[in-house]
Amino acid sequence: MIHARDVTKEYIDGDGTRVRVLDGMSLDVDAGDFVAVVGPSGSGKSTLLHLLGGLDVDYRGEVSVGGVKLAGLGDKALARFRNTHVGFVFQSFHLIPNLSALENVLLPSHFGAKPPDAVKRGEALLERVGLAAKKDRAPVRLSGGERQRVAIARALYGGPKLLLCDEPTGNLDAATGAGVIQLFQELHREGLTVLAVTHEERMSAAARRVLRLKEGKLVEERATAQAASGDAS
Amino acid sequence: MRLDALSRLVRLSLARERKGAFFSAFGVAMGVGTLVFFIGLGLGVGRVIREKIFPTDARLVDVVPSSVSLGLLGGGKLDAEAVERLRALPGVEAAHRKMSVRVPAVTRYDGVFFGTRLRMGMEVLAVGVDPDLVKGDVQLGEFKDAGEGQPIPALVSTRLLELYNKTFAPARKLPQLSSGMIVGFGFPVEFNRSYVSASATGPSVSSQTQVVGASDRAMFAGITLPLETAVRINRQAGVDAENYSGVTLVAVDPSHVPALVDAVKAMGLEIDDQERRMAENTGAAVALTTSALALLSILICFLAAVNIAHALSASVRARAREIGVMQAVGASRADIRAIVLAEAAVVGLAGGAVGTAVALAASFGVNRLAAGYLPNFPYKPDSFFSFPWPVVLGGVVLGLLAALAGAYFPSRRAAATDPARTLAG
Ligand SMILES: Nc1ncnc2c1ncn2[C@@H]1O[C@H](COP(=O)(O)OP(=O)(O)OP(=O)(O)O)[C@@H](O)[C@H]1O
Numbered sequence: 001m002i003h004a005r006d007v008t009k010e011y012i013d014g015d016g017t018r019v020r021v022l023d024g025m026s027l028d029v030d031a032g033d034f035v036a037v038v039g040p041s042g043s044g045k046s047t048l049l050h051l052l053g054g055l056d057v058d059y060r061g062e063v064s065v066g067g068v069k070l071a072g073l074g075d076k077a078l079a080r081f082r083n084t085h086v087g088f089v090f091q092s093f094h095l096i097p098n099l100s101a102l103e104n105v106l107l108p109s110h111f112g113a114k115p116p117d118a119v120k121r122g123e124a125l126l127e128r129v130g131l132a133a134k135k136d137r138a139p140v141r142l143s144g145g146e147r148q149r150v151a152i153a154r155a156l157y158g159g160p161k162l163l164l165c166d167e168p169t170g171n172l173d174a175a176t177g178a179g180v181i182q183l184f185q186e187l188h189r190e191g192l193t194v195l196a197v198t199h200e201e202r203m204s205a206a207a208r209r210v211l212r213l214k215e216g217k218l219v220e221e222r223a224t225a226q227a228a229s230g231d232a233s
Numbered sequence: 234m235r236l237d238a239l240s241r242l243v244r245l246s247l248a249r250e251r252k253g254a255f256f257s258a259f260g261v262a263m264g265v266g267t268l269v270f271f272i273g274l275g276l277g278v279g280r281v282i283r284e285k286i287f288p289t290d291a292r293l294v295d296v297v298p299s300s301v302s303l304g305l306l307g308g309g310k311l312d313a314e315a316v317e318r319l320r321a322l323p324g325v326e327a328a329h330r331k332m333s334v335r336v337p338a339v340t341r342y343d344g345v346f347f348g349t350r351l352r353m354g355m356e357v358l359a360v361g362v363d364p365d366l367v368k369g370d371v372q373l374g375e376f377k378d379a380g381e382g383q384p385i386p387a388l389v390s391t392r393l394l395e396l397y398n399k400t401f402a403p404a405r406k407l408p409q410l411s412s413g414m415i416v417g418f419g420f421p422v423e424f425n426r427s428y429v430s431a432s433a434t435g436p437s438v439s440s441q442t443q444v445v446g447a448s449d450r451a452m453f454a455g456i457t458l459p460l461e462t463a464v465r466i467n468r469q470a471g472v473d474a475e476n477y478s479g480v481t482l483v484a485v486d487p488s489h490v491p492a493l494v495d496a497v498k499a500m501g502l503e504i505d506d507q508e509r510r511m512a513e514n515t516g517a518a519v520a521l522t523t524s525a526l527a528l529l530s531i532l533i534c535f536l537a538a539v540n541i542a543h544a545l546s547a548s549v550r551a552r553a554r555e556i557g558v559m560q561a562v563g564a565s566r567a568d569i570r571a572i573v574l575a576e577a578a579v580v581g582l583a584g585g586a587v588g589t590a591v592a593l594a595a596s597f598g599v600n601r602l603a604a605g606y607l608p609n610f611p612y613k614p615d616s617f618f619s620f621p622w623p624v625v626l627g628g629v630v631l632g633l634l635a636a637l638a639g640a641y642f643p644s645r646r647a648a649a650t651d652p653a654r655t656l657a658g
């Protein structure tokens with residue numbers, strides 16, 4: 001699903017110095033895998049997600065996702081890729097405040113080909129994340145966990161094969177976070193590839209693989225119990 | 234980006250930025266409104282000048298004899314032969330002769346003048362013209378010389394009538410006259426007689442004169458008679474009855490006029506373009522004033538565009554995260570740009586339409602006030618404005634363009650939003 005080779009990403013800092021965030025990093029993720037990426041703050045985890053999701057194409061190296069080579073794509077093709085191939089889930093949800101839950105889920109429909117049954121599809125997705133009854137609520141009238149579920153439904157709208165999550169439980173309390181983690185597990189079981197950046201032990205425990213970002217490279221931390229049980233079954 | 238999706242997203246952000254959008258549109262409406270108003274005023278006043286005060290026909294060329302005599306060659310004179318040569322010039326459709334009555338004349342009126350007793354005597358000027366030149370304006374009988382002792386048909390100037398009605402009559406409590414009312418009015422004229430100067434030799438001729446209509450082409454301060462009448466009176470008085478005082482050429486169409494003017498000058502004759510010059514000068518003065526006011530309005534439009542640029546920049550900055558989210562779910566940079574531009578377009582169109590509508594309403598109000606409160610003056614029009622459709626449409630389009638110009642840089646900035654930066658954390 002993900003194939004990254006020798007990826008190097010540098011930022012030019014405010015004072016003009018180059019900061020190398022990713023340094024010849026490579027990554028392979030199979031379709032249907034559930035990968036957690038851990039690492040200290042500032043190690044480049046979010047940067048990695050943005051590269052994989054086609055939000056940032058300013059790097060050296062090679063990245064292909066779902067068979068699409070990202071480096072050569074233009075503005076339009078990249079937008080199309082984000083619309084249909086990947087779904088983003090962020091730590092602070094990033095819902096649009098003056099849109100209802102359902103309208104937030106439907107946001108991606110504005111940028112793709114016109115689907116005949118967008119609203120139906122949006123409602124089905126809200127149902128899937130357990131929020132069918134609150135589809136008309138504004139985000140401010142939803143709890144943190146509910147907001148994140150709306151955001152996940154939005155990420156699923158375009159029918160992506162890959163979900164890219166940046167600290168999806170970072171703003172949630174333990175109990176709420178557990179519910180969201182469970183949702184990711186279910187989605188993974190339904191065949192979605194999940195790559196989640198996380199600080200949370202429980203999230204990485206739910207993943208099949210844990211990778212650590214260290215000095216700009218990814219190193220395999222450990223195969224988790226999930227992977228072991230998955231292998232056993 | 235699909236139009237339905239674009240309109241949905243634009244409505245969304247406009248709803249959020251209601252206040253800013255309102256003030257942006259207000260600025261555009263101010264600029265467009267004043268511009269449309271002043272242009273409408275300029276065109277309206279220009280039209281009054283062109284059509285009423287100096288109704289010049291672009292196909293007419295007024296030829297007069299040269300003011301300097303060319304001696305033996307006989308050039309510069311407007312005799313029958315010269316008229317034939319003029320008539321034969323290429324592009325000439327008709328040539329209408331004019332001859333002044335070259336002796337003084339007086340009228341003495343003592344009687345009832347439309348309900349008021351009037352007693353006055355004054356000198357009159359008279360000119361004879363080819364009946365064809367004025368045939369459209371004759372309302373009574375035939376415009377031709379009926380011979381000695383018969384009443385002489387006469388046309389008066391519409392401009393004189395206007396002046397009489399708006400200034401002379403009100404001041405002297407005389408009745409208002411329409412061109413229809415004066416038709417049939419008769420008064421005596423004595424030719425070859427003067428109160429102030431010595432008359433020519435020869436007898437004076439008394440005639441009853443009858444007004445048969447009013448004409449734009451009639452002489453302003455005098456009466457306009459059939460050409461044959463003027464020739465007869467001049468001949469009787471023993472003055473020049475051979476040379477014409479002017480010829481009005483009618484060109485096939487206005488494009489022939491410049492060549493015609495050159496040809497006439499080559500014959501040693503002159504062109505009387507006083508009327509046309511006056512029309513042009515007045516028109517130019519109006520155009521200049523209109524341009525100055527329009528420039529001021531354009532400046533307001535420019536400020537409105539700057540205002541939109543400011544408002545949109547702030548709004549784009551405030552929405553950076555939202556823009557990042559849209560990019561994450563599939564918006565291209567072109568999409569983001571289109572959203573910001575479309576937002577501005579809606580504001581501009583609304584402002585332009587409202588401004589134009591307000592200008593039209595204001596012009597209507599001004600006309601009403603002018604009709605009610607301004608004293609009557611010559612050529613006071615029913616409407617001081619003219620709004621041809623390109624002006625109305627142009628107002629709306631200008632609003633759109635001003636807003637789009639203001640949105641140019643903000644839309645670029647919005648499209649350049651780096652989603653990676655706004656979405657992390
Ligand atoms: N737009 C940018 N310009 C300059 N430097 C940047 C930019 N974005 C990120 N960085 C730097 O790159 C490094 C990696 O940032 P990144 O956001 O990927 O870290 P992270 O691992 O996600 O951290 P956290 O766990 O705190 O979210 C940091 O040192 C950060 O300061």
Ligand SMILES: [Mg+2]
Pocket residue numbers: 045046047166657658
């Ligand atoms: Mg991060």
